[in-house]
Amino acid sequence: MEVTPPEGVPIRFEVASLGARLGAQLLDLVLTLLAIGALVLLLAQLFTFGWWLVGFASLAFFFVRIPYYTITELIWNGATLGKRMLGLQVISAEGRTLSVYAVVARNLTKEAEVFLPILFLLVNVQQDPVSAIVSGLVTLIALIVPMTNRKRQRIGDILAGTVVIRKPVAILLPDAATAPVELESQSFSFQTHQLDHYGAFELQTLEAILRKIERPEAKSATLVREITSIVEAIRLKIGYAEAVNPEDHGRFLSDFYRAQRRHLEARQLFGDRRSDKYHATADESE
Amino acid sequence: MDPVSAAAIRSVRFRREREADWRQLEMLVRKSEQKGVRSLGWTEAQRMARLYQQAANSLSVAREISLDKNLLEYLDALVARAYLAVYAPQATVGGVVQKFLASGAPQAFRASLLHIVLAVFCMLLGVAIGYGLYVQDQSWYHVFVPPELAGGRGPGASTETLREGIYGDHDSGGFLGFASFLFSHNTRIAIFVFGLGAFLCLPTVLLTVYNGALLGAFLALHVDRGLGWDIGGWLSIHGVTEIGAICIAAAGGLRLGSAVLFPGQMTRRDALRHQGRDAVKLALIAALMLFAAAILEGFARQTVQDMTLRYTIGWGIGALWLLWLLGVGRGART
Secondary structure, rough: EEOOOOOOOOOOOEEEOOHHHHHHHHHHHHHHHHHHHHHHHHHHHHHOOOOOHHHHHHHHHHOOOHHHHHHHHHHHOOHHHHHHHEEEEEEEEOOOOOEEEEHHHHHHHHHHHHHHHHHHHHHOOOOOOHHHHHHHHHHHHHHHHHHHHOOOOHHHHHHHHHEEOOOOOOOOOOHHOOOOOOOOOOOOOHHHHHHOOOOOOHHHHHHHHHHHHHOOHHOOOOHHHHHHHHHHHHHHHOOOOOOOOOHHHHHHHHHHHHHHHHHHHHHHOOOOOOOOOOOHHHHHHH | OOOOOHHOOOOHHHHHHHHHHHHHHHHHHHHHHHOOOOOOOOOOHHHHHHHHHHHHHHHHHHHOOOOOHHHHHHHHHHHHHHHHOOOHHHHHHHHHHHHHHHHHHHHHHHHHHHHHHHHHHHHHHHHHHHHHHHHHHOOOHHHOOOOOHOOOOOOOOOOHHHHHHHHHHOOOOHHHHHHHHHHHHHHHHHHHHHHHHHOOOOOHHHHHHHHHHHHHHHHEEEEEEEOOHHHHHHHHHHHHHHHHHOOOOOHHHHHHHHHOOOOOOOOOHHHHHHHHHHHHHHHHHHHHHHHHHHHHHHHHHHHHOHHHHHHHHHHHHHHHHHHHHHHHHOOOOO
C-alpha cells in the first residue's frame, strides 16, 4: 500500500495480515481481562464478598475494556500494547496525522462490529436461535469485509480512514559495490555490449549472492558449486571468452556487478529502465 | 575498458554523502519511538523534522538513480518510520477529553438538531403505538416488554404489586448489580441504534420505535391502574437521561444512514466518513448520559421516595444536559 505524506514522496507500507491483527487483539483481550481480574481480586481482599462485586466486575468490563483501546492508541501513536508487541500500527490512509477522531471512531465501531455480535452469539446460542443467527450474520459480515478489500480495512477502519500496517524495519547493509577486494587477485573489465544483456532483476539477484559470499561462513561446498555455475552462466550469456580461475570467481562477480550497475544506472538516467533480461524483446513488442 | 571502481558509480557516491544523516535520523526516530517525542529536546525535534525531509528527498532521488536493492528498501523503511514519528498524534488524553466536553460534543449536537428531532419523533411515535395498542388489547404488553425487564410487572399483576415496584425497596445491596444490568442493556440498545444506522437508517428507526412502544405499553399499564403520576416520577428520575441518550444515539445512527442514502456529490465512503465525525460524537454523548443514568438508577431511584423530588431531580438533570449541549462552546467552530 502506498501513502503520500505532505512531502509528496509516496511511502510504501506493508498492510498487516489478518492473522497478526487477530493475535494482537487476543493479546489485548488477555491483558484487559487480567487487569480487571486483578482489580476485582484486590477489592475482594479488601472488602467482604457481596453481590455488588459481581455488578462491579461487569461494570469494570465496560469501563476498562472500551477506553483501553482508544487511550493506548492515543498514547503509543496508534498501537495498543498487543499491536506494539507484534509490531503493528494504525496509520491514516491519507498520509496525514492519525487524528483523535480516527482513533475514537475505529475503536467505538469495534464494539458494535466485533465484540457485541460475538457476545450475543455466545449468550443466545441456546435460548434464542433467531438473534443468535442475526448476530452470527453480523459477525460474519464484519469478518468478511476486511478480507474483501486490499487494505484489509474493517468497517470501522473505512469509517475512520485508517489502515493497520506492519511497522517497517530499517536495516542498512554495506553497499555491495564497496566490498573489499583482494588486491593481488586479477581484475576484470567488460565491454559495453557485454553489459547490455541483463536488467535490474538480475543485478539485484547478483547483489544478494554477493552478500552471501561476503559472510565469513560462506565457504561451503554447495555455495562454491553455485558460484561456479553462476560465473559460467554469465560468461556464456555475455560472451566473455576468457576462462576464469576458480579462485578469482568472487572477484569476477563483484567486478561484473559494479560494471553492470554503473551501466544500468546510467541507462536509467537516460530514461531507459531495464527491469530484467527480457528488456530488449519487451521494447520490440511495444 | 578499465575495471569499474566503486567510486565511479553514481549511486555509491550518493549514498556516501548522505549516510551519516540517515544514521542520525535513525537514532532520533528510535529515541522518539521508545521514549516519546517529548523526550527529544527542541533542537533534536527540529533536527528530526529536517532530516526526515532530507531522507524523503533522498528516497525520491534513489528511486530514480539507484539499483541497490538494499539501499532502496532501507530508505523506504527509514522514511516510513520517520514519517510515523514526525506525524504522530500530538494530543494528550486529558486535552482530548477537555476539548470534547468544552466544544466538540455540544457543537456536534447542535449540528445534528434535525436528526435529533427525527429520532425523538420516532420514539414518541413508538410510545403512541405502544400506548394505543395496550388500550385496545392488554396482551400486546407481552409482545413489547421482555419478561426480564418487566420484573413481574404486567397486566396479570395486582395494583399493589405495581405500587410496590415503584415505591418498594428492592433487595438492598443489589443496586450496583441492577444498575449494571440496566446499563449494559441500554448501552447495547444505544450501540445498536447507532451502529446499525449505517444500514440505510432502517434498523435505527425500527429499534427506536420499538423502544418507544415498550415504554408506551409500560406507561399504559400503570395509567390503567391509576398510577400514572407515580410511574411518571419513577421513570423521570433516570428515564429523562436514559431515553434522551437513546434518542441521541439514534440521531447519530440516522446521520450515518443518511450519509449512505444521500451522499450528494461525494462517494458513499467519503460521505460516511464525513458524517461520521459528528455521529461518533453523538454516540459518545449518549454513552456519557447512559453512564449518568445508570448511577441515578442505582442510587436515587429507590432511595428518593418523594414524588415531587423525583420529578425535580429527573427533569432538572435533563435541563442541565440541554443547557450543556445547547449553551456550551458557542463561538467559532474549529
